[in-house]
Amino acid sequence: MDRRFFIQSLAAAGVMGLSARSATALSGLAEVDADTSPKFVFILLRGAMDGLAVLPPIGSPAFTQLKGRDQDYGAYTKINRDFVAHPALPFINGQVLQGKAGFIPAMAGPYRSRSHFDAQDFLELGVASKSSMRSGWMARTANSMKGNDSQNIAVALSTSMPLTLAGTDRALQWAPDTLRDYSPDTLMRIMDLYAGHDHLEAVLNTAIESNEIASGMAMNSTMNGRGNRQKQFSTLAQAAGNFLKTKDGPSMALLELDGWDTHNAQDRRLSAQLAILDAGVKALHDHLGHLWQHTCVFIASEFGRTAHMNGTSGTDHGTAGTGIVLGGDKKIAPVLGDFPSLKANNLFDGRDVKPLNNTFDVIASILNSHMGISIHEIEKSIFNKDVLSFNKYL
Amino acid sequence: MHTAFAMIRFGVGPTIKDQQDYPIAAMDWIKGQLSQSLDQTHLMGLATTKEMIKDKYELQQARKTVRMRQDKEQQTMLDPDETAAKNMQQKLSKLVRGQFTAHIKQAIKTRTPVLENMLQFWTNHLTVSAANNFVRPIVSPYVREAIAPNIKKRFQDLLWATITHPAMILYLDNQRSVGPNSRLGKRRSRGLNENLAREILELHTLGVKAGYTLSDIQGLAKILSGWTVQANPNRPHFAQTIFRSAAHEPGTHHVLGKAYSGNGEGQLKSVIKDLARHPKTALHIATKLAQHYISDQPEPAVIKPIRDHYLKTGGDLQSVTEFTFALALEQAHPFKKARSHQSYVIALFRALDIPDKFHGQALTILREMGQPMLMPPGPDGWPDTETDWITPQGLNQRIKLAERISQDLRSTDARDLVSSLFGPLLSEKTRQHVARAESPMQALTLALASPEMNYR
Numbered sequence: 001m002d003r004r005f006f007i008q009s010l011a012a013a014g015v016m017g018l019s020a021r022s023a024t025a026l027s028g029l030a031e032v033d034a035d036t037s038p039k040f041v042f043i044l045l046r047g048a049m050d051g052l053a054v055l056p057p058i059g060s061p062a063f064t065q066l067k068g069r070d071q072d073y074g075a076y077t078k079i080n081r082d083f084v085a086h087p088a089l090p091f092i093n094g095q096v097l098q099g100k101a102g103f104i105p106a107m108a109g110p111y112r113s114r115s116h117f118d119a120q121d122f123l124e125l126g127v128a129s130k131s132s133m134r135s136g137w138m139a140r141t142a143n144s145m146k147g148n149d150s151q152n153i154a155v156a157l158s159t160s161m162p163l164t165l166a167g168t169d170r171a172l173q174w175a176p177d178t179l180r181d182y183s184p185d186t187l188m189r190i191m192d193l194y195a196g197h198d199h200l201e202a203v204l205n206t207a208i209e210s211n212e213i214a215s216g217m218a219m220n221s222t223m224n225g226r227g228n229r230q231k232q233f234s235t236l237a238q239a240a241g242n243f244l245k246t247k248d249g250p251s252m253a254l255l256e257l258d259g260w261d262t263h264n265a266q267d268r269r270l271s272a273q274l275a276i277l278d279a280g281v282k283a284l285h286d287h288l289g290h291l292w293q294h295t296c297v298f299i300a301s302e303f304g305r306t307a308h309m310n311g312t313s314g315t316d317h318g319t320a321g322t323g324i325v326l327g328g329d330k331k332i333a334p335v336l337g338d339f340p341s342l343k344a345n346n347l348f349d350g351r352d353v354k355p356l357n358n359t360f361d362v363i364a365s366i367l368n369s370h371m372g373i374s375i376h377e378i379e380k381s382i383f384n385k386d387v388l389s390f391n392k393y394l
Numbered sequence: 395m396h397t398a399f400a401m402i403r404f405g406v407g408p409t410i411k412d413q414q415d416y417p418i419a420a421m422d423w424i425k426g427q428l429s430q431s432l433d434q435t436h437l438m439g440l441a442t443t444k445e446m447i448k449d450k451y452e453l454q455q456a457r458k459t460v461r462m463r464q465d466k467e468q469q470t471m472l473d474p475d476e477t478a479a480k481n482m483q484q485k486l487s488k489l490v491r492g493q494f495t496a497h498i499k500q501a502i503k504t505r506t507p508v509l510e511n512m513l514q515f516w517t518n519h520l521t522v523s524a525a526n527n528f529v530r531p532i533v534s535p536y537v538r539e540a541i542a543p544n545i546k547k548r549f550q551d552l553l554w555a556t557i558t559h560p561a562m563i564l565y566l567d568n569q570r571s572v573g574p575n576s577r578l579g580k581r582r583s584r585g586l587n588e589n590l591a592r593e594i595l596e597l598h599t600l601g602v603k604a605g606y607t608l609s610d611i612q613g614l615a616k617i618l619s620g621w622t623v624q625a626n627p628n629r630p631h632f633a634q635t636i637f638r639s640a641a642h643e644p645g646t647h648h649v650l651g652k653a654y655s656g657n658g659e660g661q662l663k664s665v666i667k668d669l670a671r672h673p674k675t676a677l678h679i680a681t682k683l684a685q686h687y688i689s690d691q692p693e694p695a696v697i698k699p700i701r702d703h704y705l706k707t708g709g710d711l712q713s714v715t716e717f718t719f720a721l722a723l724e725q726a727h728p729f730k731k732a733r734s735h736q737s738y739v740i741a742l743f744r745a746l747d748i749p750d751k752f753h754g755q756a757l758t759i760l761r762e763m764g765q766p767m768l769m770p771p772g773p774d775g776w777p778d779t780e781t782d783w784i785t786p787q788g789l790n791q792r793i794k795l796a797e798r799i800s801q802d803l804r805s806t807d808a809r810d811l812v813s814s815l816f817g818p819l820l821s822e823k824t825r826q827h828v829a830r831a832e833s834p835m836q837a838l839t840l841a842l843a844s845p846e847m848n849y850r
Contacts, residue, residue, distance in 0.1 A: 046832060046833040046835075047832035047833060048832070116831065116832050116833055116834075117807075117809070117831075117833075117834055117837070120833060120834070158801070159798075159801040159802055160801060160802045160803070160804055162804070163804075163805075183836075185832065185836070186797065186836050186839055186840070189827055189831070189836070189840060190793060190839075190840065190843050192827065193823060193824065193827045193840060193843070193844060193845075194845070197845055199732075199780055199781075199784055200784060200789070200845060200848070203784050203785065203786055203789050204786075204789060206786045207786035207787070207789055207790050210786060258832060258833050258835070258836065259832075260832065261832035
């Protein structure tokens with residue numbers, strides 16, 4: 001893979017810059033055509049989102065017995081008899097209640113790993129274990145879809161091409177030229193890394209206190225910092241919408257959002273993260289307008305988190321988490337797939353939610369029933385038979 | 395002390411291939427490095443002082459023509475001379491930028507990291523700053539012609555080559571310095587310019603408050619008078635430093651209690667040799683070397699042996715540097731010397747093996763971080779301690795840079811990277827933080843923001 005390397009100026013221009021390859025795509029902005037061909041957006045949440053906190057299974061008797069899970073869910077959105085959804089997802093929850101979106105709990109890829117590095121690779125490559133696979137599943141999908149023309153089929157709204165789209169010449173990558181602030185999670189980890197160092201710790205603290213570093217950080221979760229990340233993600237989501245709208249433009253888009261690794265202070269941090277996600281999905285929805293019904297959005301993380309909460313008001317790496325699917329023109333049930341008992345003897349490895357729904361099955365279902373790719377083709381070119389369980393979700 | 399320490403402390407930034415040399419004992423590795431010739435592969439074919447001065451001269455002529463025409467109000471809309479002047483200016487700027495890019499590329503790709511570090515040290519000690527527009531075109535030639543060939547010689551050789559190079563003469567205004575009693579001085583009532591003399595005493599040799607007086611500065615200035623640069627392309631020795639006896643203050647001059655008679659090269663060479671060998675100079679240089687290689691506040695017990703060795707060897711820089719390294723191996727601790735921004739950026743590019751075509755961006759980054767390459771604000775060069783570089787603003791910019799690069803190089807495995815770069819010196823804390831990152835990009839950000847990356 002060609003290692004492309006862009007260092008944007010540290011003095012942020014604040015102007016949306018376009019790479020040469022994307023210029024033609026966005027030039028079609030003026031003509032919003034009635035391109036009703038199916039579209040697919042995959043949002044990859046890096047860091048492992050806590051499925052139980054996003055979709056508390058209050059109907060599950062053992063749920064509130066889990067450490068830390070016994071809280072007041074009064075403000076949560078009731079989506080069916082057994083589940084409520086996190087209040088920081090107003091738009092997504094609204095779609096769910098209208099039958100235009102659904103949650104997939106107890107969802108995991110067929111791989112078993114609690115390493116972010118390995119699991120993200122597995123998720124992006126679409127494999128169940130370490131293999132010689134070098135291309136991402138979305139890249140293979142693009143290769144499957146390519147006709148005789150040379151148009152781009154997929155677009156990654158990132159500063160560099162993610163693994164999910166590695167291995168195709170039908171993908172382009174685009175991100176605006178503005179400098180992003182580093183995420184609160186990264187900043188926290190750097191603070192921890194510097195803790196105890198004679199000089200670095202003090203200097204970093206000064207930098208934060210004097211607002212040198214504006215980020216939605218722990219002590220004062222300034223709207224400023226979180227606002228920046230929210231703006232960034234929404235900008236990328238809008239850009240995705242623009243790409244998908246353009247005539248002869250890509251029909252698949254890939255967005256990423258990090259910051260989900262909530263080992264501590266999960267309540268506050270997850271709420272902030274979900275707000276950013278929700279705003280981005282809404283921005284995408286608003287931008288697609290009447291094309292939303294032709295678009296399917298799938299949101300997933302590399303794995304979920306522990307059923308019990310830990311000693312620092314957070315959770316640790318788990319197995320099954322929660323996915324979200326939205327859009328399309330067919331009714332979607334609020335909760336898809338199966339959900340396991342959360343009794344102690346039924347927890348996976350005695351700690352995690354048992355995985356019952358396969359992430360790749362969800363993707364395969366979307367590719368098949370929404371994007372119109374045959375099962376035969378999916379098995380042949382995109383997902384190896386051994387990584388699928390062949391359950392249908394849409 | 396493990397060889398990795400020597401490679402990191404005395405070099406310009408670890409690479410993932412460094413491990414190959416771990417089996418070599420630290421001192422043997424050092425000796426091996428010092429016995430080589432400075433790698434200047436990427437500086438080949440760059441313009442000389444003469445070529446740059448010639449270009450500058452032609453630009454000045456072109457501008458003169460335009461100005462004359464403007465004065466006579468003969469200027470037309472599309473004045474071809476003005477366009478020619480502009481083009482020349484752009485060409486010159488591009489040339490200079492190309493040279494600076496070559497220098498940073500050389501640092502990033504050097505096969506002689508210890509010598510490269512020494513080159514940077516002496517370039518800083520004997521600063522000619524490109525912040526000065528006048529000398530900017532000849533800073534790169536200065537480094538290549540006056541400093542590079544002398545970093546392993548005696549200090550007096552290095553000092554002679556640098557203070558008589560056209561760049562230093564012009565940077566510190568010595569071309570204007572005229573002895574009041576010289577032929578030219580009496581005719582045109584011009585006077586001495588003390589700038590070069592002062593900086594030689596204060597910055598290059600004895601050091602601040604080392605016991606020299608105003609009278610010593612003046613004595614040295616008189617000896618230096620008449621040393622100028624031939625600016626006329628039609629005269630012999632164009633673009634070279636020449637001694638113009640008509641501007642030289644006649645007579646015997648005194649510096650630090652010693653008398654210097656005679657004229658021309660001999661007189662200056664004599665005082666330069668004495669200054670280079672002066673015990674205070676030895677102390678000054680020993681202190682700077684100790685600060686650069688051992689610790690921010692070096693102890694007298696560390697400085698004195700270096701000073702003594704300097705005096706014993708007559709200022710043999712190779713020997714003195716090796717002696718300093720040996721002391722560092724005994725006394726210093728890893729990752730206690732903060733990298734300057736320049737050191738950090740070069741180390742980053744080396745560590746990640748960033749492709750050549752992006753090396754020019756390193757210059758832009760350094761400019762934005764406030765340490766533009768070869769452009770310190772004054773002749774005293776850049777400082778060399780932790781509090782100078784690890785500042786709230788500086789640290790923020792480094793972390794932002796780390797994050798930025800990580801977004802673009804997501805396929806780099808940061809866990810392997812830190813292990814290869816720092817070997818046995820990698821702290822468990824950094825290793826763990828990198829291993830526990832929530833994504834490959836974050837892992838790389840943490841690696842590049844780590845204490846191991848920010849310090850040497």
